[in-house]
Amino acid sequence: MPGSPPTRRVVDTLEHLASAEAPCTIAQIADAVGVARPTMSAILAELDAAGWVERDTSRAYRLGAGVAALGGGxxxxxxxxxxxxxxxxxxxxxxxxxxxxxxxxxxxxxxxxxxxxxxxxxxxxxxxxxxxxxxxxxxxxxxxxxxxxxxxxxxxxxxxxxxxxxxxxxxxxxxxxxxxxxxxxxxxxxxxxxxxxxxxxxxxxxxxxxxxxxxxxxxxxxxxxxxxxxxxxxxxxxxxxxxxxxxxxxxxxxxxxxxxxxxxxxxxxxxxxxxxxxxxxxxxxxxxx
Missing domain, CATH: 3.30.450.40 (GAF domain)
Incomplete structure (x- = not known):
């Protein structure tokens, strides 16, 4: 069964932010994952709404509370x-x-x-x-x-x-x-x-x-x-x-x-x-x- 490219992009985005040493801009994440910047903007907007990423005052992104919460209750x-x-x-x-x-x-x-x-x-x-x-x-x-x-x-x-x-x-x-x-x-x-x-x-x-x-x-x-x-x-x-x-x-x-x-x-x-x-x-x- 073929994989899901949209799901793969979400996974790649989270993995990239997990390994980054500092918050990343939309452009940096898009270039690292290999997708268009408008596509990455849409992905990050959904992840932000779910609490899986958060944006700081410089408009760069890092992992959010939702990801840490997956570790358990x-x-x-x-x-x-x-x-x-x-x-x-x-x-x-x-x-x-x-x-x-x-x-x-x-x-x-x-x-x-x-x-x-x-x-x-x-x-x-x-x-x-x-x-x-x-x-x-x-x-x-x-x-x-x-x-x-x-x-x-x-x-x-x-x-x-x-x-x-x-x-x-x-x-x-x-x-x-x-x-x-x-x-x-x-x-x-x-x-x-x-x-x-x-x-x-x-x-x-x-x-x-x-x-x-x-x-x-x-x-x-x-x-x-x-x-x-x-x-x-x-x-x-x-x-x-x-x-x-x-x-x-x-x-x-x-x-x-x-x-x-x-x-x-x-x-x-x-x-x-x-x-x-x-x-x-x-x-x-x-x-x-």
Whole structure:
């Protein structure tokens, strides 16, 4: 049986927006999917009416709450509500960093919301994309999970045990997790982030972007302890992450894309405070929904 070209165009449109690192214009989406711009305008109008896409103030499109809601009725769709996006916008304005909300189920992390900073977009997974995660990623959520979940998360490497427990203790003390690259790679993180931001999500070959993003992810996989963050000197910071609670369970992680090779103590504290306050506000909205 032949496929349905109109349905295929809708699927292609949603897949393109899910993989995009920033909202896309009608022209950009039409060119990527390979349809006429009037046709794409009609497709987006229908998707917008259904809540599957939304248009920002620059008239560019991103995935909407309806797509996230397809994940189930346990709060997955709530992370894309306008009230929560407004909190993310406030966090971006306060820190000049891009932010992401991810939902964690078992060992799978799915991006359910993403707001870029005007200064630098957040590289990484697009909306709706899923990644299998393990130690030390998602430590902000794992600090509040069961001991059995934490053991599975840290894996069976002998050197993971003590360090993983110390990381989780630090998260509970601070209210957030902080990540850095290896010391020798600190400046490379900033350079890669600048490269991905400068060329924009639509102006680089997808294979090259995926390679650069994987490299960046590999350079941001070392977790700080609270004693490390208390140092007086500037430190490289890739990401900060705080748990978002829904009826007492840490099911989401709010991530702040700092991506800088030197962040001074006062600014680190300001980032942490802004992040945890935003996570608390989102948790309250989830519980009230």
């Amino acid at each position: 346990d709060g997955a769709g709530t992370a894309m509500t306008p009230d929560i996006i407004s909190i993310l916008d406030d966090l971006v304005a306060a820190t000049s960093c891009g932010v992401t909300v991810s939902r964690l189920v078992d060992d799978r992390m799915t991006v359910v919301a993403k707001v870029h900073s005007p200064i630098r977009p957040v590289p990484g997974l697009g909306l709706g994309q899923t990644l299998t995660v393990s130690y030390p990623a998602v430590a902000a959520v794992m600090a509040w999970r069961s001991p059995a979940d934490q053991l599975r998360w840290q894996g069976d490497r002998p050197d993971n045990g003590d360090r993983a427990r110390a990381v989780l203790d630090s998260v509970r003390e601070l209210g957030y997790a902080a990540y850095r690259p290896m010391s020798s790679d600190a400046s490379l993180v900033e350079s890669l982030a600048d490269l991905l931001s400068a060329v924009g999500p639509m102006l680089i070959d997808p294979a090259v972007r995926r390679t650069a993003t994987r490299q960046l992810a590999g350079l941001t996989s070392r977790a700080y302890l609270s004693d490390d963050l208390a140092a007086d000197e500037a430190l490289p910071v890739s990401y900060l992450a705080a748990p978002i609670f829904h009826h007492g369970e840490a099911g989401y992680e709010l991530q702040l894309g700092v991506l800088r090779s030197a962040v001074h103590p006062r600014e680190r504290a300001e980032f942490g405070l802004a992040l945890t306050e935003a996570a608390t506000r989102i948790s309250a909205l989830l519980d009230a929904a």
